Amino acid sequence: MKNGTKEKGKLIQVLSGHTHWVYCCSISPDCSMLCSAAGENSVLLWSMRSYTLIRKLEGHRNSVVSCDFSPDSALLVTASYDTTLILWDPYTGEKLRQIIHVSLSRDLDYSTAEPQLSSLRSVCFSPEGLHLASLADDRFLRIWSLELEEPLSTAPVTNGLCCTFYPRGGILATGNRDGQVQFWTAPHVLSSLRHLCRNALRCFLPTYQVLALPIPGKMKDFLTYRTNY
Structure with missing residues (x-):
C-alpha cells in the first residue's frame, strides 16, 4: 500500500497445468x-x-x-470443436448430459462435410440458470432449455x-468476426417455485452435502440436476 491506496495490477497467483x-x-x-x-480435450x-x-x-x-458455471454453481457447461456441449457436476466430475449440435444449415451437406464446420465457439448460462446459449461455426445461435433435447430457438x-x-x-x-456486436431477444421466464428453491439451496450446498440430506432420492436427483422433475 502506498499513500493509503491499494496497489493495482499486482500478480496474485499463477496456475500451471495446460x-x-x-x-x-x-x-x-x-x-x-x-x-x-485451453484447446485440449479436457478442462481443469x-x-x-x-x-x-x-x-x-x-x-x-x-x-x-x-x-461457464450456472448461477447457483451446481452445473458447469463446456463447449468443444467436437460439436457437443457437456453439462457436468463440478463437485463430483460426473457428466450429466451431452448435447450434440445437429446442423441447421441448408447450405452444407453434413453427411459429407468436415466436423469443424459445426465446431462450437461459445456457450453461456442464462441469469436464472434454466437456459443455455451456444454459437457454432454452422452460422447459428441456439438457445437451449435444460429440460428439452432440441433447441428452444435458433437464429x-x-x-x-x-x-x-x-x-x-x-x-x-x-x-462476430466482422467486428459487430449483435443483440437478440432471449427467453424471459418466470422461474418455478421448485427451481427457485433448488437454486437457493445449491448456492450454498455442494453436491456431496445434498446427497447426505435425509430426504427422498427423487428430491436429491432434482436438487443435483439428475432430473428436471
Missing part, C-alpha cells in the same frame, strides 16, 4: 472454483481457496474452447465467436 493456449476461464458464482479451457477445475487443481474433466473428443449468426446474456434476462449479445 499445454495449449487458454481460451476461456470461468469462476463459479460462489467463488469456490475456476474452470479453464481449480480451487479458488487454495489455487490447487481439483480435478480434470475428460469427455470431449476435440478441443474445448468455452465454459442465423454469421461468423459468431462469443455470446453472453443480459444479467436481467430477455436479451442476448453475440460478438
Whole structure:
C-alpha cells in the first residue's frame, strides 16, 4: 500500500497445468472454483481457496474452447470443436448430459462435410440458470432449455465467436468476426417455485452435502440436476 491506496495490477497467483493456449476461464458464482479451457480435450477445475487443481474433466473428443458455471454453481457447461456441449457436476466430475449440435444449415451437406464446420465457439448460462446459449461455426445461435433435447430457438449468426446474456434476462449479445456486436431477444421466464428453491439451496450446498440430506432420492436427483422433475 502506498499513500493509503491499494496497489493495482499486482500478480496474485499463477496456475500451471495446460499445454495449449487458454481460451476461456470461468469462476463459479460462489467463488469456490475456476474452470479453464485451453484447446485440449479436457478442462481443469481449480480451487479458488487454495489455487490447487481439483480435478480434470475428460469427455470431449476435440478441443474445448468455452465454459461457464450456472448461477447457483451446481452445473458447469463446456463447449468443444467436437460439436457437443457437456453439462457436468463440478463437485463430483460426473457428466450429466451431452448435447450434440445437429446442423441447421441448408447450405452444407453434413453427411459429407468436415466436423469443424459445426465446431462450437461459445456457450453461456442464462441469469436464472434454466437456459443455455451456444454459437457454432454452422452460422447459428441456439438457445437451449435444460429440460428439452432440441433447441428452444435458433437464429442465423454469421461468423459468431462469443455470446453472453443480459444479467436481467430477455436479451442476448453475440460478438462476430466482422467486428459487430449483435443483440437478440432471449427467453424471459418466470422461474418455478421448485427451481427457485433448488437454486437457493445449491448456492450454498455442494453436491456431496445434498446427497447426505435425509430426504427422498427423487428430491436429491432434482436438487443435483439428475432430473428436471
